[in-house]
Structures are given as structure tokens and as C-alpha cells.
Amino acid sequence: MKISIIGATGYAGAELLGILANHPEVEIGPITSESQTGTAIADVYPHLRGFYDKKLSSMTDISQFADSQAVFIALPHGHAMGIGKQLAEQGIKIIDLGADYRFRDESVYEQWYKVPHTHVKSGAVYGLTELYRDQIKGASIVGNAGCYTTASILALAPLAKNHLIDVKSIVVDAKSGVSGAGRSLNLGVHFAEMFDNLKAYNIGGHRHTPEIEQALSDVSGQEALINFTPHLIPMSRGILSTCYGNLNEGVTAEDVDQAFHDMYDQEYFIRLLGRGGYPAVKNTRGSNFCDLGWHIDPRTNRVIVVSAIDNLVKGAAGQAVQNFNVMFGFAENTGLAKIALYP
Structure with a gap:
């Protein structure tokens, strides 16, 4: 076609x-x-x-x-x-x-x-395939999910869907390579400015904040409210998102494990590293995969989920093709079954 x-x-x-x-x-x-x-x-x-x-x-x-x-x-x-x-x-x-x-x-x-x-x-239908697949199938317009949002929503959706966390307690700390800023000339992403550097930006005001809140409110049935802080790091591509949420009373580590496996075990592009796992952006570079690992901190009663994606693939073009495949009835991984570039 x-x-x-x-x-x-x-x-x-x-x-x-x-x-x-x-x-x-x-x-x-x-x-x-x-x-x-x-x-x-x-x-x-x-x-x-x-x-x-x-x-x-x-x-x-x-x-x-x-x-x-x-x-x-x-x-x-x-x-x-x-x-x-x-x-x-x-x-x-x-x-x-x-x-x-x-x-x-x-x-x-x-x-x-x-x-x-x-x-x-x-x-229009929101284009985060793993959460909105059924609506995407019949859509005429799909608004592809953003890069930070894809990494963060996929990390938090199982917890929000199963009411394992307080969705008003969420903190997202995310780091992106400079390709996320686009190709236009920008002093802030020049080599001399970014090499050997790390900086936060748009604290409390980044435009991906309401996008994350919209999706988490959808899956939980409750209004989500988050703190989202993006950072720019000196690499060309990739996003690592570390997401924190307060566990609700009585929630166990096994409940958290089960929520992730129930939601994602059949998802081709979601790779679960499990409790104690540490995703890394190099393992998703150039691919449409999202790697997830999670940790329970009993001292603070928080769950911490780490998510890694390639911002230009799963965070942009790859997910767009994934949505295209769903819209037109092709196998979801058509054109996307690619192993990450390594090293």
C-alpha cells in the first residue's frame, strides 16, 4: 500500500x-x-x-x-x-x-x-499501542505518543491499572539523548555545551506532563497527578525514565510482580527484566523495544520502575509504524523486528 x-x-x-x-x-x-x-x-x-x-x-x-x-x-x-x-x-x-x-x-x-x-x-485516538490497541484498530487519526511519555506510561500503567499505587504520589525522573530536541540549530545542544554535561530543564512545566496524566487517569479510573522532571544527557538517542510511586496499603512485592506480568507477558515489544532489573538504553538503541525493571523500597513504601527506550524508535517512528500496522491489520512487528544496535 x-x-x-x-x-x-x-x-x-x-x-x-x-x-x-x-x-x-x-x-x-x-x-x-x-x-x-x-x-x-x-x-x-x-x-x-x-x-x-x-x-x-x-x-x-x-x-x-x-x-x-x-x-x-x-x-x-x-x-x-x-x-x-x-x-x-x-x-x-x-x-x-x-x-x-x-x-x-x-x-x-x-x-x-x-x-x-x-x-x-x-x-483521534491516542497512539500508545499497548494501552489503546483496540481503539487504534478502527481509528482514522492516531496521535502518536511522545517519547518521554511512552517510557513513563509503560512503566507506571500496570501499577495504576491495578490500584497498587497512589496515582497522586507519582514522581518521574527521565533523561533523554539530544536527538529528542530535534534537528534545528539550538545552542543548548551544541557539542561544547552538552559534552561532559547533564542538566534538568522545564521543571514543573514540561508539555509531556498532561499526556502522562491523561493515560494514567484512563487506566486507573482516578485522576493522576505527577511531578515530571526531564534531563538532557550527552548521547544522541535513548531515554531512561525512573518512576516512583507510593504503594497503597497492603500491597506486596508479589502483587507488583503479578501486575507487570499480567499486563505485558504477551506484548512483543515489552521486555520485563523483573524485580531487581536494571534497564539500560544501550540495550534498546535502534529498536522498538521497551525494557522494564522494578524495585520495592520497604523503608519508604515506594515502588521504583526503570524504563529504557530509543526515543526515535519506540518513542517516535517505530511506535508510529506499530500503530500503522494495527490500523491496517498487519502483524504488529512488521518492519520492526530488529535487534538493538550493540555496542
């Missing part, structure tokens, strides 16, 4: 092209870039040479997508809604890797992202 990519020259767009080159059910149609229109994609990303000889077009020519059955949108927030509305009117299915379709309540989006939501009543 024919698909297109809008915003193919960002890191997530390039990762999509790399994954879809090995997808047996896909033919790549138009790929777009507003900053590199007319340029061959292999001149922008030489690692794609020999796989793609396409030139980049502008997304403003909406007619070029008429033959596409699905379009991946990999644009910054605020830019997907306009083109998304036009595609939806043509009956084309959309997987948006940005934030524009992640929230059921558009006012929450507008509060955190500071732009008006212009494609309301879109019927």
Missing part, C-alpha cells in the same frame, strides 16, 4: 524512512519538506542513499497525497492540524508523530502548547 511522509527531514521522519525501507507491505509515495523542497532525500541524509532516490516536495500541494492510503505527519506541534484536516476530508488515515492529536480535551492542549487547536472533533 502507498504511504506518504510529511516532514521527512526531521530526525523522526528520517527514522520512519529507515524503518519503512524494510516494511514488505509499503510503497513510499510523496515525502515532503518545507525547508528542503526540491532536494533529494539522500543528499539530506546520506545514510539513505541506495534506498531512496526521491526528491522532497512541498506539503502545500495536497493533490499529491490522493493515492496514499495513510500519511505520517512528522511536524512540530501546531503544524499538523491544518494539513491533517485536509487529509481527513479526503478519507486518508493519519498517524501524527507530533502533539496535535494526543489530547481528547483540546483545552488541555491549548493550555500547555499555547496555540489554538483548529481541528476539533477529529475523533
